[in-house]
Amino acid sequence: MNMPLLILTLQKLLGEADLLLDPDDCRPYCKGARYGEGETLAVLRPDSHEQVVEIVRLCQTYHQALLLQGANTGLVAASTPDASGRFFVLSLERLKKHIAIDVVNRSVEVDAGVSLHELNTALEEHGLFFPIDLAANPSIGGMIAANTGGAKLIKYGDVRQNLLGLRAVLMEPAGEVLDLQHALRKNNTGPDLKHLFVGSSGCYGVITRAVLQVHYLPKLTAAALVVPRDQSAVLELLQVLERDCGEYLSAFEGISGAALQAVLRHVPAIKQPFHPEPCPDYCVLIELSSRSDTQAGSDLNALLSGCLEKLFGTVVENAVLGRATELWRIRHAISEAIRHEGKVIAFDIAMPRSALVDFRAQALALIASHYPWIRVMDFGHWADGGCHFNMVWPSDTEQVLSDSVVQEIRDLIYDLVVLGYQGSFSAEHGIGPYNQAYYQRYTPAIQKHLSGQIQDLLDPQKLLGICHFGH
Structure with missing residues (x-):
């Protein structure tokens, strides 16, 4: 490989400001959000699809490995370079010029580097949102690569269920563009290839744009933190809520007493919700939501309260209703709070x-x-x-x-x-280096064979990403 010539060519393409070579400049791109740290030869920061195409073409020609990185919020090190120093980090953080909202179709065409918060800010003025509820702020491309779920999956589904189309740049043929940017909910014209890239950890191609189904923002919500009779009562409660509240049930989050107590110890602004009674051994955060303020959706608090009242003394021992913002703060604070414990x-x-x-x-x-x-x-x-x-x-x-x-x-x-x-x-969270050994351990042989065959087809030199899906 002629590394000096490759670097010079990339500098001409990106400009010196967006081809980072200095170790101090590269360091923020080499450390994961919570885990993982490595080394990189360079950080490439394109701001257009065309630049990505050329980068992929050049790296394939020069046999240079690429690691894709969005907001780098993942927890399995799939977007963090390893200690080998063999990767260029391809950061898509600047690929965020395009957000095209189709209100009538209830869809949005968005560049892969746009963050979840940026997307929802743009959608909000149209009364819409992309309903993947997370404590982090990932990029859209990264969310597709990891097939993000979140706390509202029970109502809205994961990323896969809300992905209408995408555009990806392939390593083989070098720089070839697979354009699947269809804003269609029905398209039965053969295998739906966009799903190859969902959950692929960035190893099948570089996603540069996505077409997403979006949803109406809820006009009404109701929340409760509920103490079940015992552990088996949690699923009894869930069944009753699904039957009696139907489509209004948007979240059902279990919280152990130990996790709740960690939040109370390390986040002083959050008060014990059941005071003066002690913290329970287990509780469940429930949310109902409605996009309409008419008919049955007009009083979700009454619907939730009535449902819980019927269960008091049998399935439910205690409950705090209302104060939705406060209750969700507890749930979103758990991951950070327990880190202070050890x-x-x-x-x-x-x-x-x-x-x-x-x-x-x-x-x-x-x-x-x-x-x-x-x-x-x-x-x-x-x-x-x-x-x-x-x-x-x-x-x-x-x-x-x-x-x-x-x-x-x-x-x-x-x-x-x-x-x-x-x-x-x-x-x-996906595979990534942190889960690679478990992928090999538990995944059936035929599944590994087929997934590896696809990876071999799309990237025979194994230049893209850090995961291996074959044997």
């Missing part, structure tokens, strides 16, 4: 939601029996079968932090999830 051992898992009660009881018992100093501080999206079964190696324990024990815990929990309950070791 070393976080994070899990992003999913299973049939009918299995969640048994899984949680078995997992808690295993941790208590084998690792009694570990504190489980779990929370998550019970309505869609998702659980962040996070735990903490406390900073105040006498047990010395051991990477080998952390690995034992990961293997124990993932075996239970995947082999015991037919679940997923990565519900939302």
Whole structure:
């Protein structure tokens, strides 16, 4: 490879300000939002689709590896370069000129570098939003690559369910553009190739633009933080809400007492919602929402209150209604709060939601029996079968932090999830280096074979991304 010539050609294409070579300038692009840190040869910051096409063409010609990066908010290091220093980081943070809203079609055409917050700001004046509810602010391209879900999936679905089309630049043929920018909800003219790029961790091609289905902003909401009778009552409560509240149910988030207490310890502005009664062992954040303020949607508070009142003394022990902003602050503060407790051992898992009660009881018992100093501080999206079964190696324990024990815990929990309950070791976060070994461990051979064949077809030299989907 003639690296000086490649660098010179890229400088002419991008300008010196957007081809970063100095290690100090590159460092922010080499560290993940929460985990992962590596080295890069250079950071490329194109501001147009045409520049991306030329970058991909040049890197394929010179056999130079590229790592795609959006807002770099992922938690599995898929957008963070490794320690090898072999990658150019292709940052799409400047690819954000285009947001074209079609109000009648209820869709938007948007550049991949646009952030979720920027998109929703533009949509808001039309009474619309892209309803992926997250504590982070990722880019649209990154959300597609990870197939982001979020807290409102039960009502609106994940990114895949709201993706109408996209445009991607391929590594093979070099710089070829796959233009699938259809704003169609129905298009049965062959395999729907846009779905190849969803959840691909940026290894099948460079997404430069997306067409998304958007939704009307809710005009009314109602919220409650509910204490169930016991763990099994959580799913009883969910069934009743789905039956009696129907399409109005927009969130159903489980919060363990340990997670709630961590928030109260480390976020002084948040007050104990059940005071003067003590913190419960478990509670559930419920939200109803309606895009209409007429007919049944006119009083969601009454609908939610009436539903819970029927369950008091049997399924429900306590509840705080209203104060939606305050209650959501608790939920969004959990991840940051538990980081103050010690070393976080994070899990992003999913299973049939009918299995969640048994899984949680078995997992808690295993941790208590084998690792009694570990504190489980779990929370998550019970309505869609998702659980962040996070735990903490406390900073105040006498047990010395051991990477080998952390690995034992990961293997124990993932075996239970995947082999015991037919679940997923990565519900939302994707693969990335942090999950690559588990992909190899649990993914059926034929699935790895087919996924690897697609990767070989689109990138035979393995120049794009850091994940490998074959054997």
